[in-house]
Amino acid sequence: MIAHRMKGMFCASLLAVALAAPAAAEPVKLSLLHINDLDRIEESKARGGLARLMTLVNRERAAAEHSVFTHGGDSISPSLLSGFDKGAHIIDLFNEAELDLMVLGNHEFDFGAAVTRERIAEARFPVLGANAIDSTGTLIEGTLATWTREVGPYTVGFIGLTTPETPEISSAEGVTFKPLVETARGLSENLRSNGADLVVALAHTGIVEDLELVNGDSGIDILLSGHDHLEITYYNGQRAFVEAGSQGEKLMVVEVTMDTVESRGKQVFVWEPQFRIVSTAGVEPDAAMAAKVQTYLDQLSKELDVALGKSSTPLDSRRASVRGGETAIGNLIADAMRQGVNADVAITNGGGIRGDKTYDAGTSLTRRDIQSELPFGNRTVKLQVSGEQLLEALEHGVSRVEEGAGRFPSTSGLAMTWSRSAAPGERVKSVSVNGQPLEMTATYTVATNDFMAKGGDGYVIFTEAKTLVDAAAAKYMASMVMDFVAAAGEVAPKVEGRVAAVD
Ligand SMILES: [Zn+2]
Known part of the structure; x- marks a missing residue:
């Protein structure tokens, strides 16, 4: 306004507008x-990792006029620690990080809804x-709708949404x-009639659902999403995602940036997003x-x-063994995967079994043993094939056995x-x-495993399959094998003609 005054009469009309605008018209940044x-x-x-992320969050918080630190869901599971x-631990760490807001993701229900409620009660953030x-x-x-x-x-309203696929991909019984x-739409209308200028959906939803929210009659302005593990920035002039x-x-x-501008004699709220991926x-x-x-890692x-x-039987995870023929340990892993997602069959690649060692009959298997056999953090997905x-897929699996290719299948x-x-x-x-x-x-x-489902080790045929449980919904293979062995107490996997060479 001072600048306008200095220009004197040449800017008289502009000055009049500026003086007429209410004090609230200064742009505000969130x-x-x-x-x-x-x-x-x-x-x-x-x-x-949370320590590096914390540095960024602190830096942004210090630099921002106003900030809200949001979490789009999926933290309670499926880490190794969450198995214990x-x-x-993760709620404790997000309390420490002073997270402002979280939405429930499908993995928040992996241990059942009673555990979901326990974790929510421990959270110091909404x-x-x-x-x-x-x-x-x-x-x-313990949850809020908005x-x-x-x-x-200005008033910014948040709505939390979770993918309706959750009952199929998690353990949300009763929910x-x-x-x-x-x-x-209903909650946006509610928020706006109660004075919200901007409506943000914090949603743990798949990409197709995201686009329905962004393109449909949802009433939202901004969608902060999750679930697909994708990096997305989208703005169409009206909605951001x-x-x-x-x-x-x-x-x-x-x-x-939120502001109030005059349009056709009325004061109207306007906003504009600017994205940074740090x-x-x-x-x-x-x-x-x-x-x-x-302390948690210790x-x-x-x-x-x-x-x-x-394991009452000996196990052999040596490289040449798991890439050259059926093995007891491969059968054990495949059995755990098949049971874990309740599938007709399981196929997993020898290249994903990495311990490269033998275990005598009677060996007690530790979590570390399973973790070192399956170190890649792969998850067990479920596909539907003809x-x-x-x-x-099986032809592909045995197609390069003479080279010791990682594609060799262990099955169940x-x-x-x-x-x-x-x-x-x-x-x-x-x-x-x-x-x-x-x-x-x-x-x-x-x-x-999710690696093969994406065509890894040449299993391109799996990319044509219908996905029933995708990587975003899946649990870790290693956790599945640990749970399988723990539940059984004693296992006795054997080579029994599942992938039997006739010559
Ligand atoms: Zn998810």
């Missing part, structure tokens, strides 16, 4: 600091769950999930958070040495015979699934 899908508290390859404390309805017909105890924050003269767009990858490797900053690579970890994370280390159960596709629920001397692609001689001959036109459900 920084939404967003992460999603973080269950790994430690860094990996010098990225991510059902996710209590947890949103607008469309998650408990068996009593109300919101899950939350508002005053930002200067039902209301439709996303309809729920968002972001997702921040996963594991806190990057912090998504949406700087929202990497944790090269960021000095926050010392206090690093110390707290380390606990984990002790827990890893605990014996889960005994008999023809299953056969093609099926028995095949194959010929080493036949040409690749013609090696499989017979296949039966759970005792019945393979039918080309029948459909089968397959447990496999």
Whole structure:
């Protein structure tokens, strides 16, 4: 305004407008600091981890006029640590980080809704769950449908939404999930009639659902999403939509400028987003958070040495063994995967079994043993394939055995015979699934790992399969094998003709 006055009469009309505008018309900036899908508290390859993320969040908070640190869901599970404390550690760490707001993701229900409620009770930050309805017909105890924050003269309303697929991909028994767009629309109207200028949906929803919220009649302005582990910034002039990858490797900053402008004689609210994706690579970890994370990692280390159960048969995970033929340990892993997602069959690649050692009969298996056999953090996904596709996958599996290729299959629920001397692609001689001959036109459900489901080790055929449980919904293979051995107490896997070479 001072600048206008100095220009004197030339700007008289502009000056009049400026003087007429209310004091509230100064633009106000709100920084939404967003992460999603973080269950790994430690860094990996010098990225991510809560200590590095904390440094970025502190830096952004200090620089921002106003900020809200949001979490788009999926933290309580499926980390190794969560296998011991059902996710209590991560709520403790987010309390420490002074997280402002979280929405329930599907993995928040992996230990059942009773545990979800326990974790919510421990959180010192609000947890949103607008469309998650408990068996009593109300919101899950401790959750809120909406939350508002005053930002200067403006009110920003938040709505928390969770993918309605959650009952299929988690253990949310008794909880039902209301439709996303309809729920968002009702609550947006509510928030606006109660004075909200801007409406933000914090949603743990898949990309198709995200686009329904962004393009549909949801009434929202900004969508902060999760679930797909994608890095997304989107703005179409009316609505903005972001997702921040996963594991806190990057912090998504949406700087929202809010203002009041005159339009056709009326004061109207306007806003505009500006996106920044800030990497944790090269960021000095926050010392206090690093110390707290380390105490949990030390606990984990002790827990890893605990014996889960005994193998009464010898096991052999040497490289040439798991890439050259059927092995007892491969059968054990495949059995755990098949049971873990309740599939007809399981196929997993020898290249994913890494212990490279032998275990005598009677060895007590520790969590560390399983973790070192399956170190990649792969998850068990569930696909639906035809008999023809299953056969093609098995042919692929034995196609380069002479090179010791990592694709060699360990299986469960099926028995095949194959010929080493036949040409690749013609090696499989017979296949039966759970005792019945393979039918080309029948459909089968397959447990496999997320690496193979994406075409890894050349299993391109799996990229054409229908996905029933995707990587975002899946649990870690290693945890599944640990649970399997612990539940059994004693296992006795054997080579029994599942992948039997006839020559
Ligand atoms: Zn998810």
